[in-house]
Amino acid sequence: MNAIHPASEASPDLADLLQKVRHIGKTIALPAATSVDREARFPQEAIDALRQERLLSLYIPPAYGGEGYSFTDLVAIAQVLGQYCAATAMIWAMHQIQVACLVHHGQSSPFFQNYLHEIAERQLLLASITSEVGVGGDIRNSIAAVEHDGAICRLTKKATTVSYGAYADGYLVTARRSPEAAAGDQVFVLLRRQDTLMEQTSNWNTFGMRGTCSPGFNVSATLSPEQILDTPFAEIAPQTMVPFSHLLWSACWQGIATDAMARARKFMQGKARQLRTTSLPGDNHLVQASSDLQLMRSTNEAVVLEYTAFLSNPQYLAESASNLGFVIRLNNVKVLASQLVVQVVQQALYICGMAGYSEESPFSVARHLRDAYSAALMISNDRLMTTNAALLLVHKEEA
Incomplete structure (x- = not known):
């Protein structure tokens, strides 16, 4: 585990940054959200605005040209973005997940040090390719394997979904270490676009989260061995x-619920007046x-604080993160948040009635509800439960 920038407290200028995020949300992401949803198109204007404000390199340490914000800062930003356009928020969040994998597990490599510099300088957008035809949604097993041929490696993978795959500048891909390796002996490989x-290989015409543009792809690439993270994916x-x-x-999802609640409250206030x-x-x-x-917020916050404490002591992260509790x-x-976001939006729909059901009303929560239903499917709730x-059969909770 590489050293991580301090992550125990929010950055002093977070309030200013959140104001920028809200401005992008109000003036760019929200006005485009309807067409993003209707046309199932990538929210290009919102992502461009995030790039311009250097919001794609927030978690990268300053030593590599990034801004060095903490994990709790990222959580706060995701909540704000989710209030304006859930697709934009989800794309930004998924990018930050990939960046974190490089920050946490790639700093010992000169190649990944340089790549972190490149992400920060060029505001590159990263995506992941963990799904695969034939593994049934289990990201901890792979069929695809890295084929080594001296100084050149090759990788071919049939992915069922690649979120914003056509718009990303790089991809972190799971694969078996070699053709002889077991399905669970995986590495994480960086592929340059x-x-x-x-x-x-498929279209993205879905019920919700339409702007994430996540069809299937057959992926093939050549790469050098240095593009493979040393840390096994089983640890990452x-x-x-x-x-x-x-x-x-x-x-x-909390952002989606927050905005739905705000629309319902505003509707009720108008009625009361x-x-x-x-x-x-x-x-x-x-x-x-x-x-x-309130339950969603408090539950999320408790585990965010717990994980943030782990990040502040990276030498113990492996042990802490594997604790069964x-x-x-x-x-x-994850399960509770994915359930509660649907419940909150449904309550908002009941409050606003036809004004909430209409796609054209200022109180509409139709897009919110469609996006909310995707939550249970992202790493299936059934699998997690x-x-x-x-x-729970083997873990004994401490008194």
Whole structure:
């Protein structure tokens, strides 16, 4: 585990940064969100704005030209972005997950040191390629393998989905260490866009999260051995990829729920003024939505703080992140957040009625609800609950 920049406290200028994020959200991401959703198109204007403000290199340490913000800062930004355009928030969050894998596990390599510099200088957008035809959604097993031929390596992989794959500048790809390696003996490989052939194999015409543009691709590339991270993926996943994924995703979903709640409250306030009353039909839905949102926030915050404490002591991260109690709590956060975001948006729909159901109303939560339903599918809740059920049989909670 490489040294990580201090991550125990929010950066002093976070408030200023969040103001920039809100400005991008209000003036660029939100106005484009309807067309992004309707056309299932990449939110190019919002990502360009994030690039311009150097928001793609926030987690990269200053030694490599980045801004050195902490994990808790990333969580706060994801929550804000999620209030304006969930697709933009999710793309930004998934990029940060890949950056974190390089920051945490690549700093001992001159190649990855230089690549971190390049990400910061050029504001490169990174994507992951962990899905694969034939493994049933299990990212901890691979069919594709790195083929070594002296100073050249080759990799071919059939991916079921690659989020914003056509728009990324680089990819972190899971694969077996060699053709002879077991399915679980995986490495994490960086592929540069210019060295990678991406053959699209499916379309992305989905119920929600349409702007993430995540069709399947057949991927093939040549690379040098230095583009393979030394740390096995079996260590990268529990220490970095899974915690960052569950917690940043949950922050995005919290953003969706926050905006839906705000629309419902504004609708109720307008009704109350119109009728000159403080008691309205639907009050109970507003209270339930507020309660669910509070539960989401507190649950997310507790595990974010726990993981942040692990990051502040990187020499113990491997042991801490593999603690069964933490794994259970981390999985619970993802499952609970993915359920609560749907519940909050549904309550907002009940409050706003047809105004919430309409695609053209200022109180519409139609896009919010469609996006919210994707949450349970991103690392399937059923898979996580099956894992937790097995862990609970052997883990003894401390009193």
